[in-house]
Amino acid sequence: MEIGYYPGCALHGSSNDYESSVRACLSALGVSLRELDDWICCGATAAHCLNQKLAVALPARNLALAERDGLPQMLAPCPMCSMELIKAGSLLAQDAELRREISEIVELPVSGSTQILNLIQIFQKIGAARIKEAAVHSLEAFCPACYYGCLLTRPPENLRFDDCEQPSSMETLLRELGAQPVDWNFKTECCGAGMTIAHEETVLDLSNKILSNAAAHGANCIVVACPMCQVNLDMKQAAINARHGTAHDLVVYYLSDLVGLALGLDQQALGIDRHFVVRK
Amino acid sequence: MKMPDEPTIADVERIAHASVRDCYQCGKCSAGCPQAHAMDVLPNQLVRWVQLGRIDKAMRAAAVWQCVSCMTCSTRCPKSVNCAGVLDALRQLSVEHDAAAPGQRRTIVFQQAFLDNIRRNGRLREMELVGIFKTKAFFGDLNIPLLMKDALLAPQMMKRGKFHLFGERVRDRGLVQRIFERCHC
Numbered sequence: 532m533e534i535g536y537y538p539g540c541a542l543h544g545s546s547n548d549y550e551s552s553v554r555a556c557l558s559a560l561g562v563s564l565r566e567l568d569d570w571i572c573c574g575a576t577a578a579h580c581l582n583q584k585l586a587v588a589l590p591a592r593n594l595a596l597a598e599r600d601g602l603p604q605m606l607a608p609c610p611m612c613s614m615e616l617i618k619a620g621s622l623l624a625q626d627a628e629l630r631r632e633i634s635e636i637v638e639l640p641v642s643g644s645t646q647i648l649n650l651i652q653i654f655q656k657i658g659a660a661r662i663k664e665a666a667v668h669s670l671e672a673f674c675p676a677c678y679y680g681c682l683l684t685r686p687p688e689n690l691r692f693d694d695c696e697q698p699s700s701m702e703t704l705l706r707e708l709g710a711q712p713v714d715w716n717f718k719t720e721c722c723g724a725g726m727t728i729a730h731e732e733t734v735l736d737l738s739n740k741i742l743s744n745a746a747a748h749g750a751n752c753i754v755v756a757c758p759m760c761q762v763n764l765d766m767k768q769a770a771i772n773a774r775h776g777t778a779h780d781l782v783v784y785y786l787s788d789l790v791g792l793a794l795g796l797d798q799q800a801l802g803i804d805r806h807f808v809v810r811k
Numbered sequence: 812m813k814m815p816d817e818p819t820i821a822d823v824e825r826i827a828h829a830s831v832r833d834c835y836q837c838g839k840c841s842a843g844c845p846q847a848h849a850m851d852v853l854p855n856q857l858v859r860w861v862q863l864g865r866i867d868k869a870m871r872a873a874a875v876w877q878c879v880s881c882m883t884c885s886t887r888c889p890k891s892v893n894c895a896g897v898l899d900a901l902r903q904l905s906v907e908h909d910a911a912a913p914g915q916r917r918t919i920v921f922q923q924a925f926l927d928n929i930r931r932n933g934r935l936r937e938m939e940l941v942g943i944f945k946t947k948a949f950f951g952d953l954n955i956p957l958l959m960k961d962a963l964l965a966p967q968m969m970k971r972g973k974f975h976l977f978g979e980r981v982r983d984r985g986l987v988q989r990i991f992e993r994c995h996c
Contacts, residue, residue, distance in 0.1 A: 575935075686885065
């Protein structure tokens with residue numbers, strides 16, 4: 532299976548462990564990724580805070596490239612990117628005048644027809660049965676709190692792969708692979724996302740609630756599918772402990788890390804050794 | 812400098828791709844907001860001010876820049892009012908009208924530095940962003956602890972191969988600049 536791939540800035544920057552993980556895991560499952568040529572940043576929070584036209588045009592340029600290059604489906608493993616691509620695509624698909632205007636701005640025709648998929652959706656597409664068949668290790672030692680974060684299941688009118696309030700798709704997959712996910716309360720609460728640099732206290736406070744709730748429900752690790760969630764819960768875990776006097780010690784895996792471990796891939800290939808909190 | 816005309820409900824609805832008229836003030840947006848505890852004005856109150864045409868008042872609230880854009884409000888709204896979009900519109904207007912709450916300056920400087928970075932490079936160069944943001948923020952508040960705060964993370968990131976001094980740029984940077992110009996940014 533070949534699929535379009537929009538890595539986004541985080542996966543080509545400080546979240547390069549996520550890119551290693553996604554690539555290694557999907558390659559082992561026979562999925563080849565065709566990276567969008569000369570893709571540009573989706574604009575992220577900055578564009579939708581400051582200039583709504585730009586917040587459509589930047590993702591639209593990438594959608595136009597995907598249409599030009601014949602990629603009807605594209606994986607965007609960062610939920611910020613995928614949400615911006617989905618929002619722009621849906622606005623374009625509904626509005627002929629906007630399509631004309633944005634096509635001129637981005638210098639390529641764009642219709643918004645590209646289907647954007649997140650990491651969970653790729654695994655659903657491959658199928659839990661096939662992944663289970665390829666697995667060589669059981670994940671029985673893992674009791675993860677599956678953390679979807681705020682954007683992965685939103686906006687719900689465009690994303691129907693799971694319930695937006697009580698998602699369970701990560702649990703379903705990981706249970707198939709032997710893991711014992713815990714039931715907990717903070718699956719879709721926000722970690723503070725892009726406030727990490729501008730207003731760190733926000734991130735430390737919100738992320739502390741997430742880590743505390745996961746630990747209180749017996750989780751021995753957290754599983755995410757978002758580079759911002761991973762950075763805030765993992766890289767900032769020491770700062771959270773310092774600010775709140777807590778002693779959190781939870782490894783924060785990407786979903787593809789755990790699937791990759793079940794497939795027999797090593798920690799290095801998956802980038803797990805680049806996390807801040809590591810399993811002793 | 813001449814200020815642009817006072818913003819109207821129509822401006823908010825146009826920028827936000829949202830209708831505020833449907834809101835019946837149930838407060839579900841504020842009940843689920845993870846930042847409500849820190850806000851001076853709650854999301855449903857901001858929407859109410861917009862309904863009443865008091866955009867001038869709404870865009871001055873600190874809450875506008877304390878919002879983390881998690882979309883919980885829009886997701887849960889029983890009337891499908893895009894509350895997160897309304898907040899986006901208020902942020903954009905607060906900068907255009909130079910009316911943002913003074914305490915929120917750092918967040919605005921960060922978002923502006925982020926967009927400038929994309930305009931120049933087409934992709935985010937993280938270390939360049941952090942350097943420029945920290946310098947600009949420091950000249951605003953002269954806060955040395957905040958300036959130095961993440962310095963200890965740099966060697967740890969380097970050890971993990973996560974620190975890229977320069978980072979990537981796109982080939983067609985002229986196009987990126989034209990997109991920004993055409994969006995009046």
